[in-house]
Amino acid sequence: MYATLRRKVLTMELAPGAPVSENELAAALGVSRTPVRESLILLAEEGLVQVFPKVGSFVSRVDPVRVADAQFIREAVELTALDDLPSVLDADVLAALHANLDQQDRAGIGLEEFFALDEEFHHGLLQLSGHGAAWATVSAAKGHLDRARRLGLGEASPPAVNAGQHRAILDAIVGGDVAAARAAMRTHLRAVFDDVERIRAQSPSLFASNDGSTPVRRNVVTWD
Amino acid sequence: MYATLRRKVLTMELAPGAPVSENELAAALGVSRTPVRESLILLAEEGLVQVFPKVGSFVSRVDPVRVADAQFIREAVELTALDDLPSVLDADVLAALHANLDQQDRAGIGLEEFFALDEEFHHGLLQLSGHGAAWATVSAAKGHLDRARRLGLGEASPPAVNAGQHRAILDAIVGGDVAAARAAMRTHLRAVFDDVERIRAQSPSLFASNDGSTPVRRNVVTWD
DNA sequence: CGACCGGTACTTGTATACAAGCACACGCAC
DNA sequence: GTGCGTGTGCTTGTATACAAGTACCGGTCG
Structure with a gap:
């Protein structure tokens, strides 16, 4: 239930600014208001x-401040995790990461498929440092960032570029060069972030306005 | 509602392992099951x-793994934030931090009062770096850690020691010595963490058992 | 005496009904 | 034409009723 709604929001099926009425969703999904409402509370969280x-x-507009925050948290956690890499890496996780990269390199990979692999890859990296459980926190804070990425990917940062950066990170890790890994990771994470402003200029209605005005009902984003 | 319940859990008024029945809480707090249930969902989150x-x-037992995770995330975020300190610090925030420290130094300060000041202090430090909004994420991940701290404080790490460490951090920041600030911060954060194992030996029933066994109803922590 | 089987009292999950409040549209007065 | 007041329809928040399932207690049988 919650997962369904979250996916709809993250994939922009529910556009930023769009009203999400509990009654409407309940009717559309064939359930009562209660589970819908509980999911909405989690999403609001x-x-x-x-x-x-x-x-x-209402679906939150992409807030540049929150995107920057998510970016900062992610960078802090993932870069710091690299400092805790053990001398001998877990073979199973390593194998999974390599398999993941091979799938990313496959031609004709779908956007959503790539996103799932990307999530798995970064989670695996954290596991390599023994901080796999921290992924949940990063993932939760990452909602706004993900929506911005979906807007940006396929244009300035096609999957192939990201896959290449992923491989650079993993290669540096395997090679034992933590400094190089940190540099590659930082480059990778920043690449995503740098696109946000461009997207914002392109589709300003998807972003939060500068003033903190409360949205009114007519203020709905139509996919023009 | 949610805040009330959260406080009860954090202050150990609701002991780890204790059952928290929706009906019971609703009756005790004079409201319906619905708001209680929604609060419980957030607490579970x-x-x-x-x-x-x-x-x-059931109130979660203190999970050493989650404590370590919270510790890692907090350390990563707060230490990385120090790298983003601007050359000129915000005067208002700085004044608030100094006022906060003065209050911490007051004699006869209560434990809960100190905790509130501690929260405010670390939040202020993040604001100094322009990452104040990241505090929400840190705060959410920090629940387990806080409970462990409440167990440990007053024994190995009395408020006075913490206040001193706080001052060391702020002094280093004001002095422009980022490296010293990082070192002081790391010392401070680690001091809390190092107590957990000792507490665990002292009150093992408050901690999660090693195996992932599902708790049964009779498995209740009584304040012996 | 020990093991097994059923009833009972509790739990959470879901659906529904009612309460309170805000925004908008319509109509009237100026 | 313009401004204001009121009614209506929607919203979320809360309370309650019902459904489904589990653990425990006690009797019964081997």
């Missing part, structure tokens, strides 16, 4: 939707 | 309670 009491719930 | 469908909800 990670900032993907905004709930205005007695007014309505 | 941050790992403070565990919900076993059709069985019951």
Whole structure:
């Protein structure tokens, strides 16, 4: 239930700014308001939707501030994790990472498929350092970032480029060069972040306005 | 509602392992099951309670793995933030931090009062680097850590020691010595973490058992 | 005496009904 | 034409009723 809604938001099936009525969703999904409402609460917790009491719930616009925050947290965690790499890497995780990269290199890979592999790859990297459990926190904070990435990917940073950066990171890790791994990771993470402003200029309606004005009902994003 | 329950869990008023029945809480707090249930869902999200469908909800035992994770995330975020300190610090935030430290130094400060000041201090440090919004994520991941701290504080790491470490951090920051600030911060954060194992030996029933056995109803922690 | 089987009392999960409140549209007065 | 007041329809928040399932207790049988 929650996973379904989260996916709809992350894949932009529910556009930023769009109203998400509990009644409407409940009817559409064939369940009661209760589970829908509980899912919405969770989504609100990670900032993907905004709930205005007695007014309505809306899909959050992509907030550059939150994107920057997610970026910072992710960078901090993933870079710091590299410092904790053990001298001998876990063979199973390593094999999974290499298999993952091979799949990323496959021609004609879909966008959503690539995203799933990307998630798995970064999670695996954290596992290599023994901090796999921290991925949950990173993942939760990463919602806004992911939406921005989906807007940017396929244009400035096609999957092939990302796959290449992934391989550079893993190669540096396997080679034992932590400094190189950190540099590659930083380059990779920043590449995503640098696209946000460009996207913002392209589709400003998807982003939060500068002032903190409360959204009104008519203020709906239509996929023009 | 959620804040009330969270406080009860963090202050150990609701002991780890204790059952938290929705009906019972609703009756005790004079509200319906619905708001209690929604609060419990949020608490479960941050790992403070565990919900076993059709069985019951229980306050999570302190999980050393999760404590270590929270520690790692916190260390990663707060140390990395120090690298982003601007050349000129925000005067207002700085003043608030100094005022905070003065309050920490007050004699006869209560434990809960100190905790609130500690939260405020670390949040302020993040604001100094322009990453104040990241505190929400750190705070959410920090639940397990906080419970462990409450167990340890007043014994091995009395408030006075922590206050001193806080001052060392801020002094290094004001002095522009990022390396010293990092060192002081690391010392401070590690001091908390190093106590966990000792506490565990002292009150093992408050911690998660090694095996992942599902708790049964009779398995209740009584404050012996 | 020990093992097994069923009833009971509790749990959470879901659906529904009611309460309270805000935004918008319509109509009226100026 | 313009501004204001009121009614209506929607929203979320809360309370309650029902459904489904599990653990425990006690009786019964071997």
